[in-house]
Amino acid sequence: MSVPTIAVDGLGFRYPDGTAALRGVDLHIHPGERVALLGPNGAGKTTLILHMNGIHMPQEGTVAVSGLQLAKDTVMEVRRRVGIVFQDPDDQLFMPTVREDVEFGPRNLGLTGGELDARVQSALDVMEVADLADRPPNHLSFGQKRRVAIAGVLAMEPSILVLDEPTSNLDPASRRELAEALLGLDTTQLIVTHDLPFAYEMCARAVVMDGGTIAAAGATTDVLSDTELLRQHRLELPYGFAIRDGS
Amino acid sequence: MAGGHVHALYRHGDTLLHRLRPQVKIAAAFLFVFAVVATPREAVWAFLIYAAILLSAATSARLGVGFVATRMLIEVPFIIAALLIPFFSDGETVAVLGLELSRTGLWDMWNILAKATLGLLTSVVLAGTTDIPSMLRGFEALRVPRVLTAIMGFMIRYLDVVLGEFRRMRVAMQSRGHNPRWLGHARPYATSAGLIFVRSYERGERVYLAMASRGYDGHMPPQAGDSAPVRQWAMALAVPAAAWTIVAVAWVTL
Numbered sequence: 001m002s003v004p005t006i007a008v009d010g011l012g013f014r015y016p017d018g019t020a021a022l023r024g025v026d027l028h029i030h031p032g033e034r035v036a037l038l039g040p041n042g043a044g045k046t047t048l049i050l051h052m053n054g055i056h057m058p059q060e061g062t063v064a065v066s067g068l069q070l071a072k073d074t075v076m077e078v079r080r081r082v083g084i085v086f087q088d089p090d091d092q093l094f095m096p097t098v099r100e101d102v103e104f105g106p107r108n109l110g111l112t113g114g115e116l117d118a119r120v121q122s123a124l125d126v127m128e129v130a131d132l133a134d135r136p137p138n139h140l141s142f143g144q145k146r147r148v149a150i151a152g153v154l155a156m157e158p159s160i161l162v163l164d165e166p167t168s169n170l171d172p173a174s175r176r177e178l179a180e181a182l183l184g185l186d187t188t189q190l191i192v193t194h195d196l197p198f199a200y201e202m203c204a205r206a207v208v209m210d211g212g213t214i215a216a217a218g219a220t221t222d223v224l225s226d227t228e229l230l231r232q233h234r235l236e237l238p239y240g241f242a243i244r245d246g247s
Numbered sequence: 248m249a250g251g252h253v254h255a256l257y258r259h260g261d262t263l264l265h266r267l268r269p270q271v272k273i274a275a276a277f278l279f280v281f282a283v284v285a286t287p288r289e290a291v292w293a294f295l296i297y298a299a300i301l302l303s304a305a306t307s308a309r310l311g312v313g314f315v316a317t318r319m320l321i322e323v324p325f326i327i328a329a330l331l332i333p334f335f336s337d338g339e340t341v342a343v344l345g346l347e348l349s350r351t352g353l354w355d356m357w358n359i360l361a362k363a364t365l366g367l368l369t370s371v372v373l374a375g376t377t378d379i380p381s382m383l384r385g386f387e388a389l390r391v392p393r394v395l396t397a398i399m400g401f402m403i404r405y406l407d408v409v410l411g412e413f414r415r416m417r418v419a420m421q422s423r424g425h426n427p428r429w430l431g432h433a434r435p436y437a438t439s440a441g442l443i444f445v446r447s448y449e450r451g452e453r454v455y456l457a458m459a460s461r462g463y464d465g466h467m468p469p470q471a472g473d474s475a476p477v478r479q480w481a482m483a484l485a486v487p488a489a490a491w492t493i494v495a496v497a498w499v500t501l
Contacts, residue, residue, distance in 0.1 A: 053460050076462060084460045090408050091453040096380035096400050105461035107468030136380065138407045156461060 003067045004028040005160045005188045006052060006082075012060030013047060021047040023212040024061070029160065034182075034189045036199035036220060039209035040234035045192050048209065049162050052190075053082040066159050080109060083158030087165045089145035093137035098129065098148050101137060105156040123155035127181055143174025147181065160188040167195045196237050200224055208233055256318065256374040264308040264376040268475035269385025271483040276373040278487030282494050283365045288358040290497035294365065297493075300486060301368045310375045318371045322363060329359040379403055388474070393467045409447055413439065 006029040013022040021044045029035050039045050050056045051063050054075035063070040065081045086092050095101035102120045111119060124130040127147040137145060146166065153161060166182070167175050179201060182189065193199050199206055199220060206220040210233045216223060223229065225243045230236065237243075264272070279297075286293050305315055333343075336352025343353075377385065386396050416439045425435055455463075 050456070055456055055459060076464065079460055079462055082460075084457075086453065086457050086460075088453065091450060092457040094401060094404050094454055094458070096383055096404065100380070104458075104463075104468065108462030108464070134380075136404075138404065152461065 002030055004064075005031050005033075005066055006190070007064040008048070008051070008061070009064075010061030011048070011051060011058055011063060013051065013056060014059060021212055022051070025209075025212070025214055027207060027214060029188060029190060031159075031188055032186065033205060034191065034203045036203035036206040037190055037192045037209060038194075038196070038199060038206055038223070038233075038235055039215070043209040043233075044212040045209055046164060047212075049084060049164060049190070049192060052160075052162060053079045053084055080156055081159045082162060083153035083156055083160070084162045085146075085150050085153050085164065085166065087168060089137075089142070089149040092149040092152065093145060095137075097134055097136055098140070099124070099133040101148065102133075102152045102155050105152060109156065119155050119157070123151040126154060126185065127151040128177070141174070143170050143177065146170065146174070146178065150181070154185075154187070158187065160190060161185070162190045162192070164192045165194065166191060167193060167198050194235075196224055196235065197241055200243065208235070210234075256371075257378045258308075258310055258314055258375045260309055260376070262308045262376070264304060264372070267376075267479055267483055268388070268473060269377050269381040270388035271385075271475045271479045272373055272377055273382070273385045273389060275483040275487050276369050278484070279490050280366045280369050282487055282490035283362055283369075285491075285494050286362075287497050287501050288354055288361070289501060290493075291357075293493045293497045294361045297365050297490060298368075300489070301365065301372060304372050304486075305368070305375070308372065308376045310372065314375065315368070315371055318375075319364070319367060322367050325363055326360065329356045329363075332356045332359070384473075393469065397467045405447070405450070408450070409443060412446060413443055416442070 006027065008025055008027040011022050011025040012020070014020050025044075025048060027048075037045055037048070047056065051058060051070075052065070054063075054070050057072070058070065063078075065078050068074055068077060068081070070078050093101050095104055099120060102123055103116060106116050106119050121130065124133055127150050129144060129147050129151055132140060132144060132148065137148065140148065150161070150163070150166075163182075166178060170178060175198070179198065182191075182202060189202075191199065191202055203220050206218065206223040207214055208216040208223060208229065215233055216226075216229055221243055224237065283294075283297055286297075332355050333348040333352035336349035336355065338352075339350045340347040341350050341353070342348075374382075383396050383400050386399070387393065417436075420435055420439070425432075427433060427436070
């Protein structure tokens with residue numbers, strides 16, 4: 001089997017006040033996969049993704065990205081390989097114009113000149129925000145901000161794109177445009193979401209987290225049709241929504 | 248839409264002044280204001296020339312009388328303060344409209360009014376023809392340390408976000424029947440100001456996390472600024488050069 005893009009093994013983490021946020025988490029994601037990470041509020045999803053790029057360092061267990069073990073001396077390379085798109089695009093878009101914001105990551109990697117421009121342009125094109133390049137971020141709609149935030153991360157050419165609640169606060173049309181853009185990428189993706197229909201549409205595999213551990217994992221169809229499992233972990237499909245089996 | 252006010256100082260256009268590189272305009276504006284400040288207050292003719300230069304710049308940039316006038320309103324409190332000076336200064340007095348006013352006080356008033364008005368007019372013309380991202384690039388091209396321009400950028404970027412939060416909080420308070428009529432009713436505003444401080448602090452942390460996730464290591468990456476052609480420098484610096492010549496003449500003929 002290929003080297004996993006993300007290999008989390010036996011990961012444990014306690015916050016300074018002693019609260020255990022992660023307890024023995026194992027998660028492997030392989031190149032080209034799109035995986036949904038589901039779970040109620042406070043399940044430890046965000047803590048887990050903050051371990052994937054070394055914002056938090058493992059207290060127990062290991063994290064490896066495409067075979068590179070996360071450690072103090074590899075953290076910058078790990079951050080290049082793992083692109084996290086945070087929930088509130090206002091937290092991410094801080095430069096005066098869209099283009100400068102998308103340039104921020106690649107510039108940190110030391111890119112300049114034509115190489116930088118090419119990277120930035122292709123990230124803007126793939127998220128279909130090239131026409132917004134010279135606008136200040138505060139003049140964009142929420143859906144546009146979200147896509148620009150993703151472009152800013154894609155410009156670093158990560159091996160895996162991690163999206164934290166990508167559909168929150170989006171209107172249905174923006175949500176669909178986002179889905180189309182993400183489906184068009186060949187980058188490996190981990191999508192953290194409460195939006196179960198979105199997970200169903202985007203991801204073949206789903207992982208359910210609860211109480212700091214992986215509670216269930218499997219084909220998204222199976223996970224979402226297991227009503228007992230969903231109920232146990234405070235996950236709910238929208239009213240009137242049913243998973244059709246036999247696709 | 249939220250955020251309109253950030254660009255309230257800028258008027259979109261495609262005039263010569265709009266097209267000049269921002270660093271050229273910033274340098275010219277600063278040097279010009281220094282010249283205005285260095286001019287002896289008795290040289291009234293010099294201030295009239297400065298005003299003519301600025302007004303023709305504003306006209307050529309198509310800023311419009313209303314646009315300039317409304318942006319000059321910020322000066323009103325200073326004007327009121329300056330108008331009081333002749334009443335409270337000592338020394339020899341002169342009769343103006345039947346009032347005994349201090350001669351040095353009148354000169355002080357004129358000095359403040361003329362220089363403040365011209366300084367403000369300069370910045371209105373500069374801000375009216377240079378949008379905020381260009382302004383920041385201009386400062387960078389003038390070798391202002393990257394960390395300072397980054398702070399300015401953050402401030403402008405998040406001012407909107409924070410004001411938006413405050414607006415939403417106020418609407419939420421009003422929706423629950425808050426109707427402030429006297430000072431005692433201001434307490435919820437004070438509380439929400441505190442809350443905004445805490446929220447902004449937390450947001451700062453999230454912004455930092457997002458930056459660190461994109462490889463930020465404590466140094467802002469350098470921005471490639473466009474260098475300005477010599478012709479633009481020559482053209483723009485001619486204005487403060489003229490002003491400094493006037494300063495020299497004014498001091499010599501004083």
